[in-house]
Amino acid sequence: MTQRPTSDEPRPANRGPGAAAGNRAALVTAAREIYAVHGLDAPLSGIARRAGVGQGVLYRHFPDRNAIAAAVLEENVRQIEQAADAEDATLAGVLGVVTWHLTQSAAFIGLLHADGVSGRFHAHAFARDLSERVERALRRCLPDGHRLGAPDAPDDLMLAVAMVSGAATGPTREEREHRALAAWRLLGVTVGPVRPFEG
Known part of the structure; x- marks a missing residue:
């Protein structure tokens, strides 16, 4: 039937x-x-x-459900890498792309907290790899002497991203974006336009 x-x-x-x-x-x-x-x-x-x-x-x-969730997360990270590799890449611009993904996807936020990721939708090693790729992309754009690149505080960059991701809450994308930008401002970090990378 x-x-x-x-x-x-x-x-x-x-x-x-x-x-x-x-x-x-x-x-x-x-x-x-x-x-x-x-x-x-x-x-x-x-x-x-x-x-x-x-x-x-x-x-x-x-x-299965894991495979499509992994594909979405992979695409998020690929966009961030492409933004960092663009000829005119700046830290502010790449942080705008990161912030866009934070306001769009709770799954992406979970990825950036890979230490606490459960194995439900993706393996810990997979999440850790993607999180490290985000960090490498951001570090490529860090200007010398930037507050998030201090040699005596190597974890500050991803700690700041994690703090902003924790603030990116709310029922609408607009509210999540407003809160994320407020968190960056409180950290004293300039962020470019919040948008996906379109290379």
Whole structure:
């Protein structure tokens, strides 16, 4: 017996095997949007619907919930690395990208607190690796003598990011951004425009 869709939304059109890369990108984007609102417990069916594909397509790319959460976190970190590698990169600009991700994703905040990450959606080693990549990207942009790069306080940079991530709370993205920027200001750190990296 064929199960009918429970939603009033039309069934996504089959775009064929040539659409695999586009489908994967659409799923990662949809997962980021869904996770921002509903967290990592959001139903996978909602992610597939948001991406405009069937659940079978989702499972071909991501065999389980861990895999799609890992893909979203990997994309977050890749954007930060790309921002740091841009020709005109500045610490303020890269912190703007980091802050955008903090205000968009509770999962990303969890990543930056990798010491306390549970194994539920991603392995500790995976989270630690991504967190270290964020730190390396930020350090590439640290000007000589910056307060977050003091040789006698090597943990200050990521401690500041963790403190801001703890402040980035609230029911709306706007409120989370306001609180994150206030935290950076209290730390005496300049942050550029809060936006995703679009290279």
